[in-house]
Amino acid sequence: MARDASHTSGAVRPNTRPATRTGCAVERVRCALYRVPLAEPVSDAKVTSGRQQPLASVDVLVARIATADGLEGIGFSYSKRAGGPALFAHAEQLAPLLIGEDALAIGRIWEKLVWAAASIGREGLAVQTVAAFDIALHDRKAKQAGLPLATLLGHYRGSVRCYDTGGGFLSATDAEVVANAERSLARGVGGIKIKVGGDQRSDLARVAAVRGAIGGATPLMADANQQWDRAAARRIGRTLERYDLTWLEEPLDAYDAAGHAALRQALDTPIASGEMLSTTRDLRRLLDAGAVDVLQPDAVRVGGVTPYLRIAALAAELGVTVAPHFATELHVHLAAAQPAEGWVEYFDWLQPLFEEQLEIAGGRIQVPDRPGLGLTLSPRAETWVRAAAELPER
Ligand SMILES: [Mg+2]
Incomplete structure (x- = not known):
C-alpha cells in the first residue's frame, strides 16, 4: 500500500486553494537593498570591547510582493554592519519560488522558502531573508482585509x-x-x-x-x-x-x-x-x-x-x-x-x-x-x- 504523504512530519503540501481564481496569486516580486545612513555613527559595548566598528548605516532589504488583485505587500529585513548584500543575494535567489503562490498561504510559503536553503541552515541570514517576504505577505493580507496588521x-x-x-x-x-x-x-x-x-x-x-x-x-x-x-x-x-x-x-x-x-x-x-x-x-x-x-x-x-x-x-x-x-x-x-x-x-x-x-x-x-x-x-x-x-x- 502506498504511504500516505500526509503522515510526513512538517510536509509542505501543494496548493489547495485556487489562488488564480481568488486574485491572491503572486504575480510580481521586487527586492531592493538600501543603505540607510545614521545621523551620526554610534557605538555600544561591542565596539568599545573591540569586537565591532562604530555603526554608521543600516542595510535594509525591502521586499514587495504584488498579487493578481492589484494588492502589494511590503516587508523588510535588515543588517547592521556586514551581511546586507548577502541578504539581497539570497532574496534574489528565493524570489522565483514565490511566483504563482497563494499569497495567503503564508505559513506554507515560509516553510518552502526556509527549506529551499536548508543546507545553509534554518537560522541567521537564511531566515532573515525570508523575514522580508513573510512580513510583506502579512502586510498584504492585512491590506486585503482593509485592517492594520x-x-x-x-x-x-x-x-x-x-x-x-x-x-x-x-x-x-x-x-x-x-x-x-x-x-x-x-x-x-x-x-x-x-x-x-x-x-x-x-x-x-x-x-x-x-x-x-x-x-x-x-x-x-x-x-x-x-x-x-x-x-x-x-x-x-x-x-x-x-x-x-x-x-x-x-x-x-x-x-x-x-x-x-x-x-x-x-x-x-x-x-x-x-x-x-x-x-x-x-x-x-x-x-x-x-x-x-x-x-x-x-x-x-x-x-x-x-x-x-x-x-x-x-x-x-x-x-x-x-x-x-x-x-x-x-x-x-x-x-x-x-x-x-x-x-x-x-x-x-x-x-x-x-x-x-x-x-x-x-x-x-x-x-x-x-x-x-x-x-x-x-x-x-x-x-x-x-x-x-x-x-x-x-
Ligand atoms: Mg539591546
Whole structure:
C-alpha cells in the first residue's frame, strides 16, 4: 500500500486553494537593498570591547510582493554592519519560488522558502531573508482585509508603551546622554534605555547621572550588549540594583542561558535578552532555562511574523514579558496584539525609508490606523538603493 504523504512530519503540501481564481496569486516580486545612513555613527559595548566598528548605516532589504488583485505587500529585513548584500543575494535567489503562490498561504510559503536553503541552515541570514517576504505577505493580507496588521492579528490595545534607545549609546558623553533622555521624554516616550558594558566606574556614573536627571519614576533600562562575563555581570549588576532599573539587558553572551538564569537568581533587577537570537528554538532555550524576565525577540531576526508569533505566544503562556527589539514600525503592530503589555523599542533609524512617521505621545506609540503596516517607501529612499531586482523581469 502506498504511504500516505500526509503522515510526513512538517510536509509542505501543494496548493489547495485556487489562488488564480481568488486574485491572491503572486504575480510580481521586487527586492531592493538600501543603505540607510545614521545621523551620526554610534557605538555600544561591542565596539568599545573591540569586537565591532562604530555603526554608521543600516542595510535594509525591502521586499514587495504584488498579487493578481492589484494588492502589494511590503516587508523588510535588515543588517547592521556586514551581511546586507548577502541578504539581497539570497532574496534574489528565493524570489522565483514565490511566483504563482497563494499569497495567503503564508505559513506554507515560509516553510518552502526556509527549506529551499536548508543546507545553509534554518537560522541567521537564511531566515532573515525570508523575514522580508513573510512580513510583506502579512502586510498584504492585512491590506486585503482593509485592517492594520495589529487588528488583523487580534489587537489588545491601540497604542504600546515605548522607550528610547537612540540617545544612550556609549559614543555619547554622559552629559549628552542626559540631554538626549530629557529631549526624548519631552517628546513623549515612556522610558529611557542607556548603554553600559564598559568599565564598572563609568557604567555606574552613567546610570547615576541619567537616573538623577529623569527622576525615580521614569522607567530606565541598561543594556550591556553581551560584553560582561558572569562575574562582572554579577558584581556590576549588584551595584546597579539601587537604581531601580526596569531591566538589565544582555548582561552576558546571548547564548549563555544558564548564566542568565543564575544571574537572574542573584539579582532583584529583571533580566532581559533575546534580540540576537535568530530561531524560536534558541529563544525557547532562554524560556526553558528561566533565564529572562523580559524576552526580546526581533521579528526580523527570527524570520518574520510567522515564527515571532509562535515564540511570543509561548512567552505569554509562561508569564514572561515580551519587549521586541528594534524595527519599531513592525513591532508596534505585533506588541499591540500580545495579551500582556510589553514595551516597544523606539528607533528612528528606519524612518527615513518611509513616508509615514510614528505618532508618540504620553509614553506610547500609536498603532497606525492605515491598512497593513501602514508604510509606503519615501521618494528619498531611492538615493540609498545599492541593488534591486524584479520578477518577472520587465
Ligand atoms: Mg539591546
